[in-house]
Amino acid sequence: MSGPDIKSVFPMKNIRSLCFLKNVVVNPNIEIGNYTYYDDNNDPLGFEKNVLYHFDFIGDKLKIGKFCAIASNAKFIMNGANHNTTAFTTFPFGAFGGDWEAGLENLSGGFKGDTVIGNDVWIGYNATIMPGINIGDGAIIATNAIVTKDVPPYSIVGGNPAKLLRYRFDEETIDIHKTIKWWDWDIEKITELIPVLTSNNTDNLKELINL
Template identity: 80%
Template sequence: MNVPDPGSVFPMKNVRSLCFLKNVVVNPNIEIGDFTYYDDFENPLNFEKNVLYHFDFIGDKLIIGKFCAIASNVKFIMNGANHNINSFTTFPFGAFGGDWETGLTNLSGGFKGDTNVGSDVWIGYNATIMPGVRIGNVAIIASNAVVTKDVAPYSIVGGNPARLIRYRFDEETIEMLHALKWWDWDIETITESVPVLTGHDKAALKRTAESCEGSRYNQGIRVDIIYIMKMTN
């Protein structure tokens, strides 16, 4: 089977602008799934320069799933950039130590938790993801978008602040994809299914869903599509 090695840094022959991120990041608070790639016009090995205000003492994580496509200049703003807007001043006195250290206990009012990106997500050029955002599986983030709140699975968002443009598929297709979760299959099954996954033949996708052993769709288990669409809003 001739497929990209998930353990390689540069999976495309003679292309050095694109890398598999999992094999590049060194920060233990950044977790990347297999086959997720980053494309950078200058140096894709320097992805962590785009993960901003990511301080060890805060401990927040950037978690990105499998088979994601991340374009050049995408930035992730982490919780270290936040100030506590619920206090009477946003100035971070505690961060400077000394006699101001008493202010440390109130710094965390601006922290919003980990940033999570699902699987099969495409993030376009120059997009910015703000702290604590959750991006659902199979979503698309348009170029130059500023994502300030959670993004529903299977949706397309764009703008500043990013807003819903539309959902990528009809409800039945979303139901099949949600049941299949193809990114969790073994690589042999994924490879066999590439013609279906890269096409738009709904009947072929349905046949795949019905023939996939263990598929929730094949078991007749239906999911609440409205819940899926709103689960991250």
């Protein structure tokens, strides 16, 4: 038993708006998990244009887990967008080199770390993820949300700035998900258990703990 070809760019027959990102992204500072896809009617292969201010000399990474669904125009603001707001000027002199390199020491407004998206995360249309954010497994980011704080696993957030709207499941069910981590199973096992994973039957989900 198997799913779509993990090496394909366009895994759905006759659909060219949805691509598996791992087979498209070339920037070594962007890490994509298996089966994560980007859906964009205008430019599905242009995902990297949505990773903004991602400069090599800063060295931050965008890490996205497995089985994530990312909608059109979802944007990831990286650490290169930060200017030093404690200095007398926010102008980034050091970035221009030459005799302006004296400004390099005080260039940044603070490194906020890598941006990390968990597994099985759904990021809605035109959502924006700010630098250094961690989004937990199973979370949902609503359309047009501006995410400025870390997002707990299996939560739904929305708004500007994004706030917790609710959790997807009760605490017991969330704990089961954290235990089984189905995205780490081999694809044959995932395929076999799709009827359970796509249902909302907690009793059946509990049975997966010991498989």
